[in-house]
Amino acid sequence: MEVFLKEIFGSRMTTDPFELEQYTKDIAYIPPILVRLLAKPWPRAVVQAEEPREIASLMHWACQNRIPVTVRGGGSSAYFNAVPVQEGIVLDMNRMQGVGAVHATGKAEEAAVWVQAGTTWYDADERLRRQGYTLRSYPTSAPAATVGGWISLGGLGIGSIRYGHLREQILGVRAVTAGGEIVQVDNPGLKSEVEAGLEGSGLCFDDFFGLEGTRAVITEAHLKVRPLPEKETHLVVVFRDVRPTGRLLQGLGQVSSVFNIHFSSPTFVAVLQKKGYALELPQERYCLAMDLAARQTEVEEAVRTIRREVQSLGGEVLAPEAGEAEWSSRFKALRLKQTWPSLQAAELLLPVEHFAAFHEALTKLANRKHTVVVTYAHLVSPQTVLLMTLFPSDELNTLRYLGDLSFISRIYAVGKFYGGKPYVVGLWNTAYLSDMYTSKALKRRWERKQKLDSPNILNPGKAYKAPFFLSRPVFGLGMGFLGALRPLLRAGREKDD
Amino acid sequence: MTKTKTNLEEQIAEASYVCGRCGSCRNVCPVYQEIKWESSSPRGKIALAKDIFLKHKSDKMTEFYTRRLLECTLCGRCEEICAAGIHTRELWLDLRESLREKGRLHPNFRHLSEQIALTHNISATANEYRLDWTDDLDDFEVPQSKDGSEVAYFVGCVSSFYPQLAEIPQSIVKILEQGQVSYTVLGGEEWCCGFPLISAGMSGEAQALARHNMEKVRALGVKTLITGCASCFHTWSEEYQRLLGEAGGEAEKGAGFEVLHVTEYFARLLREKRLMPAGISETVTYHDPCDLGRNSGVYEAPRDILQAIPGLDYVEMCRNRELADCCGGGGNLQMVDSGLSQAIAGRRVGAAVETGASILVSACQQCVQTLREAARKEKLPLEVMDITELLWRVLENERGV
Ligand SMILES: Cc1cc2nc3c(=O)[nH]c(=O)nc-3n(C[C@H](O)[C@H](O)[C@H](O)COP(=O)(O)OP(=O)(O)OC[C@H]3O[C@@H](n4cnc5c(N)ncnc54)[C@H](O)[C@@H]3O)c2cc1C
Ligand code: SF4
Ligand code: SF4
Numbered sequence: 008m009e010v011f012l013k014e015i016f017g018s019r020m021t022t023d024p025f026e027l028e029q030y031t032k033d034i035a036y037i038p039p040i041l042v043r044l045l046a047k048p049w050p051r052a053v054v055q056a057e058e059p060r061e062i063a064s065l066m067h068w069a070c071q072n073r074i075p076v077t078v079r080g081g082g083s084s085a086y087f088n089a090v091p092v093q094e095g096i097v098l099d100m101n102r103m104q105g106v107g108a109v110h111a112t113g114k115a116e117e118a119a120v121w122v123q124a125g126t127t128w129y130d131a132d133e134r135l136r137r138q139g140y141t142l143r144s145y146p147t148s149a150p151a152a153t154v155g156g157w158i159s160l161g162g163l164g165i166g167s168i169r170y171g172h173l174r175e176q177i178l179g180v181r182a183v184t185a186g187g188e189i190v191q192v193d194n195p196g197l198k199s200e201v202e203a204g205l206e207g208s209g210l211c212f213d214d215f216f217g218l219e220g221t222r223a224v225i226t227e228a229h230l231k232v233r234p235l236p237e238k239e240t241h242l243v244v245v246f247r248d249v250r251p252t253g254r255l256l257q258g259l260g261q262v263s264s265v266f267n268i269h270f271s272s273p274t275f276v277a278v279l280q281k282k283g284y285a286l287e288l289p290q291e292r293y294c295l296a297m298d299l300a301a302r303q304t305e306v307e308e309a310v311r312t313i314r315r316e317v318q319s320l321g322g323e324v325l326a327p328e329a330g331e332a333e334w335s336s337r338f339k340a341l342r343l344k345q346t347w348p349s350l351q352a353a354e355l356l357l358p359v360e361h362f363a364a365f366h367e368a369l370t371k372l373a374n375r376k377h378t379v380v381v382t383y384a385h386l387v388s389p390q391t392v393l394l395m396t397l398f399p400s401d402e403l404n405t406l407r408y409l410g411d412l413s414f415i416s417r418i419y420a421v422g423k424f425y426g427g428k429p430y431v432v433g434l435w436n437t438a439y440l441s442d443m444y445t446s447k448a449l450k451r452r453w454e455r456k457q458k459l460d461s462p463n464i465l466n467p468g469k470a471y472k473a474p475f476f477l478s479r480p481v482f483g484l485g486m487g488f489l490g491a492l493r494p495l496l497r498a499g500r501e502k503d504d
Numbered sequence: 505m506t507k508t509k510t511n512l513e514e515q516i517a518e519a520s521y522v523c524g525r526c527g528s529c530r531n532v533c534p535v536y537q538e539i540k541w542e543s544s545s546p547r548g549k550i551a552l553a554k555d556i557f558l559k560h561k562s563d564k565m566t567e568f569y570t571r572r573l574l575e576c577t578l579c580g581r582c583e584e585i586c587a588a589g590i591h592t593r594e595l596w597l598d599l600r601e602s603l604r605e606k607g608r609l610h611p612n613f614r615h616l617s618e619q620i621a622l623t624h625n626i627s628a629t630a631n632e633y634r635l636d637w638t639d640d641l642d643d644f645e646v647p648q649s650k651d652g653s654e655v656a657y658f659v660g661c662v663s664s665f666y667p668q669l670a671e672i673p674q675s676i677v678k679i680l681e682q683g684q685v686s687y688t689v690l691g692g693e694e695w696c697c698g699f700p701l702i703s704a705g706m707s708g709e710a711q712a713l714a715r716h717n718m719e720k721v722r723a724l725g726v727k728t729l730i731t732g733c734a735s736c737f738h739t740w741s742e743e744y745q746r747l748l749g750e751a752g753g754e755a756e757k758g759a760g761f762e763v764l765h766v767t768e769y770f771a772r773l774l775r776e777k778r779l780m781p782a783g784i785s786e787t788v789t790y791h792d793p794c795d796l797g798r799n800s801g802v803y804e805a806p807r808d809i810l811q812a813i814p815g816l817d818y819v820e821m822c823r824n825r826e827l828a829d830c831c832g833g834g835g836n837l838q839m840v841d842s843g844l845s846q847a848i849a850g851r852r853v854g855a856a857v858e859t860g861a862s863i864l865v866s867a868c869q870q871c872v873q874t875l876r877e878a879a880r881k882e883k884l885p886l887e888v889m890d891i892t893e894l895l896w897r898v899l900e901n902e903r904g905v
Contacts, residue, residue, distance in 0.1 A: 019540075021541070025543060025566065025568050026542065026543055029542035032525065034524055034526055034527075081527045082542075099540075101531075101540060102540060129531070137822055148526060148528070150529075150532070150585055150587070151526050151527035151528045338587055340587065343588075344588045345522055349521070403558070
């Protein structure tokens with residue numbers, strides 16, 4: 008193995024345990040006891056590709072030798088998405104960075120650009136700005152997340168409310184198949200996964216989105232971009248109650264120049280303020296930060312509309328500095344960790360009409376369980392919010408940490424009741440696959456995977472099926488047990504509050 | 505005050521616990537951009553610090569990890585972008601202090617500290633030769649430890665002892681003369697400011713230097729202390745308070761003088777019309793030194809100077825002010841891996857050329873030296889100089905010299 012990899016990648020490959028260890032983790036802390044039970048995260052080697060031909064050779068060889076390959080971009084995901092669970096090779100994409108020239112494309116002559124998969128969204132935007140353009144959407148992890156990573160996972164974030172899911176902003180993808188073929192797949196506008204399934208084993212456009220690098224390795228993406236807007240405005244509006252907040256959220260998707268809407272719960276603001284952040288926001292208020300971008304007249308009109316609406320709902324629009332401050336800290340949600348260095352999180356897609364009801368139910372649950380929760384969210388379509396709920400835990404106390412895991416499943420259960428579902432799968436959320444997809448869709452997904460990657464070497468163990476300990480009955484039992492144990496493990500919790 | 509072993513280790517543990525491993529800091533790190541292994545990224549280094557100091561897995565403090573900790577320019581890019589608001593620069597310094605505690609200092613750092621103990625400067629030359637750079641100044645005498653002066657000019661070791669950079673202090677004193685400023689230098693009474701020792705994890709040893717320098721400048725009774733070195737400036741304005749145990753502005757207040765970088769002082773002289781630059785027809789870009797910009801908050805003064813020069817076409821580099829990339833010359837990196845330092849500098853001069861500028865100026869001798877070398881190596885059509893050299897050039901033109 009080493010000889011082969013050295014031949015292709017030279018000094019860009021390593022088997023040094025000192026380096027390998029870094030690739031055994033992602034952003035979420037998982038107690039080693041659980042990791043040992045469910046995964047073999049140590050890769051046998053890590054390689055850094057510089058061009059598609061190298062990836063093609065790697066995949067061809069891996070396919071023949073049945074060696075798993077896990078693609079890694081920024082490693083900013085949380086569900087072991089980019090961590091191997093069956094050893095093998097980690098393919099690090101971070102050397103494949105670069106942004107081409109913006110050009111007009113298609114019948115509509117829309118502005119577009121080819122971007123290499125290892126480019127971060129932050130860098131892509133910086134380089135586009137030099138050409139007078141900017142991204143249509145990006146994740147709040149833009150400084151870390153790569154183009155290939157966000158296509159493969161999620162695809163909802165800042166700008167989605169305006170421009171839709173990332174899929175709608177991509178005109179084509181260059182990739183390497185599991186068997187080592189270099190391909191380009193254009194957006195047909197177009198075929199669904201079902202049609203593609205009928206078509207044979209060739210990759211289709213949908214094989215890239217949210218599929219966690221299990222069907223192909225993305226090397227480049229053709230992105231639609233937008234000219235720098237004539238006017239940008241940032242506002243914060245606040246309410247005493249979550250109900251009118253929810254009502255306003257429901258209407259905001261219709262306001263044409265809205266680019267981003269971010270919700271912060273009063274507890275989120277309070278936890279930030281403990282460490283001197285977000286001081287421009289009032290205490291005990293539900294905050295909506297709104298970012299508008301369009302022509303000057305449109306933005307002004309939108310601001311008037313929003314002000315009217317806020318007034319009628321009994322809210323308040325804060326001074327402009329608050330909006331600027333919120334916008335400039337849009338990549339800094341983790342400052343929360345200054346107060347809670349160890350925390351756990353549940354991430355949900357939720358119908359916006361149930362946002363307020365969900366929030367009230369969550370607060371009740373949290374009170375009942377004597378747990379402080381904070382929530383923030385993005386409105387990602389007129390109908391949907393992407394919501395993050397976090398609560399303090401203690402990774403230095405394994406029992407307590409394990410007990411707290413059960414609270415995540417309680418949050419998901421409340422979310423499910425209100426029509427919500429987990430956002431991404433990875434390894435840990437395979438336990439919730441049946442909440443995310445119908446059994447028919449799950450079957451179809453797996454069949455498609457088998458067609459494209461019959462030896463199952465691309466990121467095996469994720470996205471499709473739960474391993475034994477995460478299968479529904481076993482997982483349910485485990486969570487029930489941990490849930491029962493949790494009150495006993497709450498020693499020292501008061502200091503979090 | 506320097507930290508005790510216990511609170512040093514507690515602070516490292518605390519900061520590393522806050523890290524969310526998000527990786528926002530990774531792509532901006534000039535060292536990661538060259539090495540490209542996770543272990544060289546800020547996030548990678550913090551992950552190991554967490555294991556060692558929070559989880560007490562001391563076996564992870566390996567030779568290789570030590571090396572990774574020293575492969576850092578202390579540029580502070582990671583701190584600026586950190587999604588969790590960690591003061592990473594302070595963390596890197598604390599980690600270096602802990603390396604000293606554990607006897608894991610780089611041999612070149614130890615050599616440096618012995619050198620400074622011997623000569624009170626970073627070179628092997630005796631400190632009494634600190635004013636050798638004045639030898640070529642025929643028109644006037646540079647006043648040394650002159651009582652009653654308004655301004656003390658703290659030259660810094662790099663300007664004083666590197667003949668290839670002598671034009672920088674020469675330009676500074678010529679500008680002071682032209683502005684009819686009552687100034688003095690300290691000559692052999694000037695000791696290293698202590699910055700290289702602080703960067704090496706030996707801030708305890710820097711205390712004596714700080715005390716000496718503070719006493720000597722205080723004794724002069726000047727109103728203002730200026731320095732052309734971004735790192736000396738950072739040390740005087742930010743670190744001396746900590747080293748001398750004088751909290752929040754007390755060091756300055758107690759000393760009875762203000763500390764300014766020469767760019768701030770010269771921008772003031774330009775505003776007061778005490779300097780009248782002639783025109784120049786060049787496209788110029790400016791590299792923000794990390795220790796002046798991001799680490800000390802001085803961004804506008806150098807730009808004010810450049811914009812006060814008639815005819816000068818000023819262009820910004822794409823990454824500027826708090827987002828400016830490092831020149832590669834900070835954090836004692838050259839002592840650890842000069843090739844890495846040069847590779848980082850190569851990127852920065854490349855970015856300068858992209859602006860279309862023919863002249864790249866900075867406001868730090870270390871940056872000028874590193875960037876000049878990189879431009880030469882890469883054979884770029886770019887003149888690299890200190891902003892004071894450019895200012896003197898246009899003032900000289902004005903005088904018709
Ligand atoms: C502070 C913070 C904020 C976040 N905000 C958002 C947000 O707003 N929206 C959101 O959706 N997510 C968000 N995330 C989660 C995460 O950042 C995103 O999922 C991101 O897209 C992951 O990108 P990455 O480059 O880090 O990918 P990785 O974590 O490295 O990988 C993610 C998945 O993509 C696969 N992959 C990576 N590159 C390729 C490639 N070139 N080809 C094929 N497969 C590939 C991997 O195998 C893995 O399955 C956030 C995370 C953090 C820490
Ligand atoms: S200070 Fe600069 S060189 Fe050091 S880790 Fe941070 S970004 Fe990298
Ligand atoms: S940006 Fe901050 S929180 Fe994120 S990995 Fe880097 S140091 Fe850690």
